[in-house]
């Protein structure tokens with residue numbers, strides 16, 4: 001069962017705890033990107049998909065380099 005009793009009309013920046021509107025995509029104070037509020041009213045850190053993607057690409061490139069260099 002999802003807990004519905006913790007409803008806030010604002011959320012807080014996870015970095016600097018500034019109160020932000022629930023629909024805010026970034027903190028007005030520290031410019032950190034923020035996600036949806038959790039049940040405590042604290043915004044989740046936005047997931048950096050581009051960062052994950054670049055990490056995946058770099059690991060794949062490293063894997064292929066090692067394979068090419070040592071197993072040809």
Ligand SMILES: [Zn+2]
Pocket residue numbers: 013014015016017018027028029030031032
């Ligand atoms: Zn902030």
